[in-house]
Amino acid sequence: MKRAPLWLAINSAIVMSIPHVSFAATNDATQLEPIAVTATDKTASQSQTFTKQELEDTGNSETGSVLRQVNGVDADRMGGHGLDTVIRGQTQSQLNILLDGAKIEGGCPNRMDPPTSYAEVSSYDKVTVIKGVKSLEYGAGGTGGTVLFERETPKYDPNKSVSGEVSAMKSNILNFDLNAQAQAVGKKGYVVIQGNTKEGNNYQDGNGDTVKSSYKTQQGHIDLGWTPNDHNEVKFSAEKSSTQDALYGGAGMDAPKADGDILRLQYKGKKLSDGKTNGQLDAVLVDIYQSNVTHLMDNYTLRTPGAMKMATPTDTTAKGAKFKFTHLIGKTELDYGIQLQAVVKNATLYNKGTNKSVSLLWPDAHTDQNGAFVQAKTALTDSQDLIYGVRVDQVTAEAKKANVASDMNVKATSLYSKYTNYSGKTKVDETNWNGLLRYEQRLSKGMSWFTGVSLTSRTADETERFIAKSDWIGNPDLKPEKHTQVDIGLAQATTSVSWSANAYYDQVKDYILRDYAKNQAGLTSLTGTQNIYVNKDATISGAELEATFHVSSSVDLGGQVSAVYGRNTTDKRNLSNIAPVSGNLNAKYIGSNWYTGTRFNFASEQSSVNTEYGENKTPAWSTVDLFAGYTMNKTLQLQAGVDNLFDHAYYNYLNRTDVLGTSYKVMEPGRNIWARVSAKF
Known part of the structure; x- marks a missing residue:
């Protein structure tokens, strides 16, 4: 594979940085900071922020797997790489996933490479998970939640202008996971360069059976920052991710390659006002990005082919910009701005035996979403805040090759016409309104609470609207989902206990349901297990306690x-992929320079499944993890542990249903022994 200059620079930085690491012993004891979840603010909240170190007490560093540690978050497994995040029963484009301000779109219509598969956790400083709707500024939709992968501005230290970190991890699941980062920071600017390479195994489940799940990845990025003063920063960032030979035990194809790259230009201005003049501009944020993904999946390169050799090359592009301005007006912090986003997806299914195209899966599908938002936070008293805002998004979606025939003379429009009342449109325009009203109060004795109501819309994505395959057909006439969600939360933090409890209820009008054609009599001319998309009404509710x-x-x-x-209230059926009661119990001992801990993970039986869509019930399961860490000196830290100590055989509640109507589950890893060493210089 030809390596771009970015790769050469990153790899050179890794090699050059290692000799500077000092492993000399020291007599200074290093106090470990507690490894604990920290809220984004001091009040009860729907969001949690983790440093990357807080997510390291596990033997699987795949991003979707890492996010499973968060309460109320899970992930759909197809193989070892690209676990697809689910928050509060919502997934895919119901979530906003932002990689240091940028959006990236996976190249696989079947979600082999969700956006999180291009987010290497070790390359970010912190990860924030927002469950439900807490703000309107992160993009259109986000009805289920938002995940923010963030990189912070490195701090200038005149006594240490150059610093960095290297780490290496080995486990039963991973042959290796190597990461290195170096940064040079001056008064007026900085350079950060980072690289990661990882190789996953075909792991063994608890029964001793091999699960096809191996993969290889490389990732790296460069940040160039200009900081003329404490209040202004301009950053240019280039990032590249590459995956090779990814096997998927839960799919009919594998992915020989998937490459993604992101370019970003950011400006942050803060504390721009003098603090005396009311209404002055206080902060500015500008995020401009472009991301590209090329992806190939087939059924013959990495496995024995079936009756026909099939391949699907794809490419996606996402371009976007966000301009946000903040004013301080009395006791109100006012944010407003615009957000622009354009996504283009192309995918073609080929019969490699004849080398002819079967169908244009994504027939040059375009979706433009341009929005404006205004949101305010007003301090009613010293202990009470009111957050309120509105957002409007103009959506234009079009399949520009919907009337272009494949080599097998299949047109997307001929498939869309299977819907009984298909309008014939291949271009759609929408105007979607969103609103938020939220009240927060800090009480005595470390207690706080909040309640909020939000109205958010989610437009159909390119797959739901335009996918074009004989047994998997998008619906151009889909209406946007409209979510009316109520959230309430209560929390307390004292020297002896910290706890929080959240509950939510989401009433969804025009929920976009993926279903078998046979279940929707009269809506299509199809009567079998072809996958179609229709609008229904639904409710989603739940609670979280920790x-x-x-x-x-x-x-x-x-x-x-x-x-x-x-619940699908229209058809009086359960929704698919809804979690049972699940969670963990944990204990941790923290010494002066070491710690040790254990987790008991569990999930109850899930019998409330969508049987009409072939979803299987899931038995209850539990596992035990052990982990420990030891800081040898100011430079070197060791970590080790065992996931699934008793080698339990189980699979997650999440089901996958393929386009042939077959529902299946992928077994989770068995016992996983792991160790990590990291060094700072």
Whole structure:
């Protein structure tokens, strides 16, 4: 594979940085900071922020797997790479996934490479998970939640202008996971260069059976920053991710390659006002990006082909910009701005035996979403805040090759016409309104609470609207989902205990349902297990609870649990892929320069499934993890552990249903022994 100059620079930085690492012993004891979840603010919240170190007590660094540690978050497994995130029973384009301000669109219509597969956790400083709707500024939709992968501005230290970190990890699942980062920081600017390479195995499940899940990835990025003063920063960033030979035990194809790249230009201005003049501009944020993905999946390069050799090369592009301005007006912080986004997706299914195109899966599908938002936070008193805002998005979606025939003379429009009342349109225009009203209050004794109501719209994505295959047909006439969601939360933080409880209810009009044609009599001319998309009404509700008891200055005992319920109220059926009651109990001991801990993970039986769509019930399961860390000196840290200590055989509740109507599950890894060493210089 030809390597771009970015790769050469990153690899050179990794090699050059290693000799500078000092492993000399020191007599200075290094106090470990507690490894705990920290809220984004001091009040009860729908969001949690994690440093990358807080997510390292596990033997699988694949991003979707890492996010499973968050209460109320899970992921759909197809293989070892590209686990697809689910938050509160919602997934795919119901979530906003932002990689340091940029959006990237996967290249696989079947979600082999969701956006998180291009987000290497070790390359980010922190990850924020927002469950439900807390703000209107992160983009259109986001009805289920938002995940923010963020990189912070490196701090200038006149005594240490050059610094960095290298790490290496090995486990039963991963042959290796190597990461290196170096940064040079001056008074007026900085350079950060980082690279990661990883190789996953075909792992063994708890029964000792091999699950096809191996893959290889490389990722790297360069940040060039200009900081003329403490209040202004301009950053240019270039990032590249590459995956090769990814096997998927839960799919009919594998992915020989998937390449993604992102270019970003950002400006951040803060504390721009003098603090005395009311209404002055106080902050400015500008995010401009472009991302590209090329992806190939086939059924013959990495496996024995079936009756026909099939391949699907794809490419996607996402371009966007966000301009946000902040004014301080009395006791109100006012944010407003515009957000632009354009996505283009192309995918063609080929019969490689004849080398002819079967169908244009994504027939040059374009979706433009341009929005404007205004949101305010007003301090009613010293302990009470009111957050309120409105957002409007103009959507234009078009399949520009919907009337172009494949070599097998298949047109997308001929497939769309299978819908009984198809309008004949291949271009759609929408105007979607969104609103938010939220109240937060800080009480005595470390307690706080919030309640909020939001109205958010999600337009159909390119697959739901325009996918074109004989047994998988998009619906250009889909209406946008309209979510009316109510959230309430209560939390307390004291020296002896920290806990939080959240509950939510989401009433959805025109929920976009993927279903078998046979279940929707009269809506299509099809009567079998062809996959179609229709609008229905639905409800999604649930609750999350977590607590940590600080038994002593060294011992923490905690746990978390979540439950969600989803119902297709139109057809009086369960929604698919809704989690049972699940969570964990955990304990941690923190010494002066070491820590150790354990987790008991569990999920109850899931019997409330969408049987009409072939969804299978899931038995209850539980696993035990052990982990520990030791800081040898100011440079070197060691970590190790065992996931699924008792080698339990189980699979997750999430089901996958392929276009042939077959529902299946992919077994989770068995016992996974792991170790990591990291060094700072």
